[in-house]
Structures are given as C-alpha cells and as structure tokens.
Amino acid sequence: MKTNLLSLLSVLLLSCSSSSQPPVTEAPTAASSQSAMAEVAGTLTYRERIALPDDAVIEVELVDMSGGDAQVRVLAQQRWQAAGKQVPFAYRIAYHPDSIQQNRRYGVQARIRYGEPAATQLLFVTDKAYPVLTQSQPSAADLVLVRAQK
Numbered sequence: 001m002k003t004n005l006l007s008l009l010s011v012l013l014l015s016c017s018s019s020s021q022p023p024v025t026e027a028p029t030a031a032s033s034q035s036a037m038a039e040v041a042g043t044l045t046y047r048e049r050i051a052l053p054d055d056a057v058i059e060v061e062l063v064d065m066s067g068g069d070a071q072v073r074v075l076a077q078q079r080w081q082a083a084g085k086q087v088p089f090a091y092r093i094a095y096h097p098d099s100i101q102q103n104r105r106y107g108v109q110a111r112i113r114y115g116e117p118a119a120t121q122l123l124f125v126t127d128k129a130y131p132v133l134t135q136s137q138p139s140a141a142d143l144v145l146v147r148a149q150k
Contacts, residue, residue, distance in 0.1 A: 036097075037094045037095065037096060037097075038094070038095060038096075038097045038139070039092050039093060039094050039095065039139070040062050040092075040093045040095065040108055040132050040133065040139050040140065040141070041090070041091065041092045041093070041139070041140050042090070042091060042108065042140045042141040042142045042143060043088045043089065043090050043091070043142045043143070044058070044060065044087065044088065044089050044091060044110050044142075044143040044144075044145060045087040045088040045089070045142075045143070045144060045145070046087060046112075046124050046144065046145040046146065046147070047144065047146075048124075048147055050147075051086060052082045052085075052086055052087070052112065052114070052123070053082075053114045053123075054082070054083070054084050055081075055082075055114050055115065055116060056081070056082035056112055056113070056114045056123065057079065057080070057081055057082070057112070057113050057114065058079065058080055058081075058082060058089055058091075058110065058111075058112050059077060059078075059079045059110060059111050059112075059113070060077065060078045060079075060091045060093060060108060060109070060110040060143070061074045061075075061076070061077040061093070061108065061109050061110070062074070062075045062076045062077070062093045062095055062106065062107075062108055062132070063075065063106065063107055063108070063109055064104055064105070064106055065105045065106060065107045065129060065131070066104040066105045072107075072109070075095055075099055075106070076093050076094060076095040077093065078091050078092065078093050082112075091110075093108070100133055100134065101134075102134050102135075103134075104134060105131060105134065105135065106131065106132055106133045106134055106137075107129050107130050107131045107132060107141075108126075108130045108132055108141045108143060109125075109126045109130070109143075110125070110126050110143050110145060111123075111124065111125045111126070111145070111148075112124040112125075112145065122148040123147070123148055124145035124146065124147060124148060125145055125146065125148050126143055126144075126145055126146075127145075127146045130143055
C-alpha cells in the first residue's frame with residue numbers, strides 16, 4: 001500500500017512539474033512598470049537575387065522616429081545569424097507598451113551585415129520609413145531592404 005501511494009504521489013508531482021508551456025523569462029522592469037510585453041512583428045526580404053553569406057547577421061529595430069531621420073532612438077531590437085538560411089525572414093520584437101507615447105512616431109528598420117569577426121560590412125538596409133504602433137499604424141510591418149551603397 002505504501003509503495004502504491006508513493007508511486008501515485010511521484011506521478012502526480014511529475015505531472016505538476018512538467019507543463020506544455022515553456023517558462024516565461026521577462027526582462028527586469030522598473031517597479032512602476034509591471035505591464036506585460038507587447039510585440040511588433042513582420043517579415044523582411046530584398047528583391048535582388050543574391051544569396052546571403054553564411055556569416056550574415058540580421059538586425060531589426062523598433063525605433064522612435066519623432067526626431068527625424070538623423071535622430072532615431074532604438075527602443076528594442078532583434079538580432080540573429082542567418083546561418084545559411086535565405087530571405088524571407090520573420091521577426092518579432094518585444095517591447096514595453098509603457099515606453100510608447102501616442103503623440104510620437106515609431107517605426108521598424110533593418111539591416112543585414114556580414115564579415116568576420118563582427119559583421120561590419122553592410123549588405124542590405126531599409127531605405128524608407130516603416131511606421132508602426134501609433135497614429136493609426138499597425139503593429140506589423142513587412143520590410144523590403146535594398147542593397148547598401150559601397
């Protein structure tokens with residue numbers, strides 16, 4: 001009887017400890033900002049028929065564009081290695097909704113770099129604004145990058 005009870009308790013404990021949802025890890029927030037994260041999502045591609053090098057690095061940023069082209073402030077970003085994969089790429093940038101002010105303009109910008117050791121050579125870049133989040137703009141943007149000038 002004791003063995004059956006112990007077996008039953010072990011099964012119950014194991015079923016409670018394993019869930020279908022992975023644990024959520026949140027970035028530290030200020031005490032006054034306890035809201036959940038939101039996200040901007042979309043895809044990025046380019047029109048040229050050029051394969052990305054294996055060492056390509058993709059960077060997508062959510063920026064405050066209220067100060068004009070020369071004065072963007074990065075709010076959040078996603079960066080990853082292409083690792084031999086080719087466009088189109090999907091992206092998701094998590095941000096704190098409390099950092100968004102409705103009277104400001106926000107956008108998404110991206111670039112693809114390559115080169116060892118620190119991906120210093122610019123290959124593709126967004127060349128226009130992709131507004132998101134405020135002033136009746138969506139929370140998604142599909143980006144088309146252009147070849148960077150050498």
